[in-house]
Amino acid sequence: MTVRVRRTTPRWHTHELRLGTDEVTKRYHDTQAEPAEREWRALVLLQRHAPGLAPRPLRRTPGRHPDLVMSRLPGEPLRGTPVAGPALVALADSVARLLDAVPPAAAAALPERRAGRAEATAQIRQWYARRTPAAREPGVAAVLAEGMRWLERPWPAVAEEAGLEPVLGQGDGNLANFLWDGERVRVVDFEESGRSDRAFELAEITEHVGSWVDPGTAFDAEEFLGLVPLDAGERVRLLECRRLIALVWLLMLTRDDPARPRNPRGTVRAQAARLDALLGQVC
Known part of the structure; x- marks a missing residue:
């Protein structure tokens, strides 16, 4: 089952979340690639140096509105x-x-x-x-x-x-x-x-x-x-x-x-x- 959640951050971006049982897909509404690149890079670093502290990066798809798929965390x-x-x-x-x-x-x-x-x-x-x-x-x-x-x-x-x-x-x-x-x-x-x-x-x-x-x-x-x-x-x-x-x-x-x-x-x-x-x- 997948639940779609639209979330607005308090600064400059909006994104949409699709929540699966074990995965979360984040679609960025910013047409620039920078927010997705920043997030992917941070998740990769944390998976290497502090596993379990943040979502595990799974895959990403480029495009005008890039998607990033990560593990779903409890809490x-x-x-x-x-x-x-x-x-x-x-x-x-x-x-x-x-x-x-x-x-x-x-x-x-x-x-x-x-x-x-x-x-x-x-x-x-x-x-x-x-x-x-x-x-x-x-x-x-x-x-x-x-x-x-x-x-x-x-x-x-x-x-x-x-x-x-x-x-x-x-x-x-x-x-x-x-x-x-x-x-x-x-x-x-x-x-x-x-x-x-x-x-x-x-x-x-x-x-x-x-x-x-x-x-x-x-x-x-x-x-x-x-x-x-x-x-x-x-x-x-x-x-x-x-x-x-x-x-x-x-x-x-x-x-x-x-x-x-x-x-x-x-x-x-x-x-x-x-x-x-x-x-x-x-x-």
Whole structure:
């Protein structure tokens, strides 16, 4: 039996899933081959270096809308659930394993993940220059202005990329991409994956709107981060990365269509408060 599921990701792509008993077929609606190539490459690397953590790549078909067939994993998405106790520990363990899995030399050879620092910064500037009415509301506008002032300041030297060990970054921290079976967490959705670093990938998870916006989600970001070992420099970089991603999300959320909102009422103001807290935080 095959079930067809259409899924929309929160950024730029849409794809369709066909769920079989043992296999999942992912059809990419992006007419470019890049998302499929990124996903296939990541799954091949993880099958080699961390088997069982992600779907096993089975086959792919090229074309205008490429298909990728992978093994079907057990478990349910963590998004919309209370991510605490054993589930939180398992999530931290799997994320740490993912970040340690691919040898640095192999990770260094990868193209940079989508929406890395440079791409995110350019997107922020573009969106800020074309602010929507939601971005001009007094409380939101003030936080955005402070965020833009922060964006133009140099990062601390210890937070810069130079000397960081490269990792395979999954590229999409949506908790829906982490499947919990009661014992283990496995990871799916690598179409934005590529070369990254530990701090950026952890910030991607903690600052993704899916980590807090849904009723039923209970995810303590600070507790989660305390379960993943980081050195002092990575902790400084982590705060800067969290600020950057939170600023991206605030501007993205202000662009939501008010006639067809995808998030609960008050989400923009709640995101502004989250960014404001991060801007005031001292590492």
